[in-house]
Amino acid sequence: MRRSKKFAFPILVYFLVMLLLVTACSTKGDSSDEAGEGITTVTMWHGLTSIDLDNMNKVVKAFEEKNPTIKMKLVYTESSEGSDQKLLTAVAGGNPPDVALFDRFKVGTWAAQGSLTDLSSMAAESGIRKEMYYPFAWEESSYQGKLYAMPMDTDSRLLFYNKDHFKEVGLDPNKPPQTIAELEAAADKLTIKEGKRFKRIGFIPWYSQGWLYTWGWAFGGEFQDAATGKITANDPKVVEALQWMTDFGKKYNVEDIAGFTSAAGTEEMDPFISGQVSMKISGNFTVKGIEKFKPDLNYGVAPIPTPTGTNFTTWSGGGSAIIPKGAKNVASAWKFLEFLGKEEGQTLLNADSQISVIDSVNDKYGYKDDPIMKEFINILPNSHNRPVIPEGQLLWNELASATEKATRGNGTPKENLDRVTETVNKALEKYDK
């Protein structure tokens, strides 16, 4: 008798521990229809903080007032890499959220994997039409002609230039360079080099948002053949752009420049803000950083110079909302996406923060009266989006690596871009079945 008691206690402890483990591991606790009769809870994963989160809460409030049968549940998942993996696991495990905020750049990849809900027919019914948005925003939310994401916000890239530096070296601060030749001349004047060390660099083509995408389009190139969908990274105009970047690097010695770019991680370290770089290519998303860290910086923005000084262009990315495959409350989730994508939702969502994907909303914000923001909005009708392909990330990495190799004299621009084209097109073959 005493013995079995001795035996019973550990067993009891064991089951308690196991019970604890089992309950701790289960996620079923917060099922989606807890809110009672007739009310659907839509779970949304997001990585929003500060003003963006405040705005989203306003959107949710307005939405819930209009749709009393739907309740939104916002779950914060950290942004970028971490949230990707989380969503990936959730979709693979068949237990995804109803809505997730998502970088539009990834729509092609995820859609090709069959992990996003096709929104086309619901959009058509709700009167969500292509014409409502900037063309690139719709384009980047679609894959093979079907809509897979609701575009939310966007950005664009321009030339930032330091007006004080311009005055100092005798350049007209109200006449930023328009052609590539003018850009080179200005960069030359603005650069101060002592021996191997730069005290100041006029311009670094590949710094910040000076990707090959930026220059390839500025030089009039195309990265994808519209008819065949094949990647054309070795388009002669793109090669020309990379050749120009390479020559620029040679002139100033790439290794010497590299120091400026390698350590420039965060906004506080931004060499444009601290006056170590006079001109850079960057996006509207850095405007807030300048306001925060150096509000008195005397700078202007202008379209990215092109060889001819005409046909200015840029490219845009941005966020979107998706319904993962396997989501439980698709109809209610769509209701929210519809609200988010229409004018009212857009107005609440991007106020005082982002650029809307609807042109008329940006009018409302008064962006077109702001000397800096105006430029970012005005360029949008001519903006590009990156090719929507299943291997978007591969193409991005290959282009970045080709740029680096070419500018460091590791093969010619043509050789490097031929290789990119071949690699990516080969990777795309397996989707053509």
Next chain:
Amino acid sequence: MAKLADSVQVNAIPSARKRALRRTNVIGWLFASPWAIGLLCFYAIPMLMSIYFSFTTYSILQPGEFVGMNNYRDLFHDPLFWKSIYNTIYFTVFFVPLSIFFGVALAMMLNMKVKGMAVFRTIFFLPTLVPQVALAVLWMWLLHPNFGLVNGMLANIGIDGPSWLGGESWSKPSLILMSLWGIGQAVVIYLAGLGDIPDEYYEAAQIDGANWFQKTRKVTLPLLTPVIFYNLVMGMIGAFQQFTLPYTLTKGQGTPANSMTFYVMYLYENGFRYFKMGYASAMAWILFIIVMALTGIIFITSKRWVHYQGK
């Protein structure tokens, strides 16, 4: 071997004791089972599955199809795979011996009987508590070629410092330098090893007229070899899995010119950015085989240079 010996003994014991023993065994297993089940579910099964996945085009989101040895064959034709192996081996070959050299040297210094030694020990251990990501950001500042502290100090003594993380030739040495910052962990283990060496040996050596150098060579180092052996194996495995520092420094891009693309970084890239989980699984198994082989070699050679006390 040990198991066999146990069961032989158990058979020799009277049956009442035997039952009691068996019961304690059962209870022991019950208590260990959450861990054992966890190990089985979250390590053993995924590991076995990844062998299978390495022969498929599994993408996480889609099951993928069986493609035999294709992933392995493709890897051998993938220049970035070779580059990442080269980078990883380069790092391991320089980092591991350096970390042992400095680790032992530091431990010996910190083992001296000087007042306030606890403070010094703390100082050398503290950096290991800094998260790797914070460490990376800190070093980006220190190594800034134009405005960084390191080049500033070098300039004071008339040396024109390199562009550190900006150039292919210096990026990996820079990383090795940064990684040595986290040596404190190993130093603690060396210190414990040093404390284990009986004073009698030193006294005997003293009587024989040995100087400091001879004592170090003939007493300290041989008796420290089990600890060095441990740190060598663990250091090598850790070096092969280098990830956080270079990933943070290069924002996952392995810049400049892929000189910072380490094996596990490329594996991660394939698995989670390109959705090539089959390919990544194949990479993982190749890494496993390499690390197993090297560990095996170290174990075999260890018989010649590792001395255990009393043997």
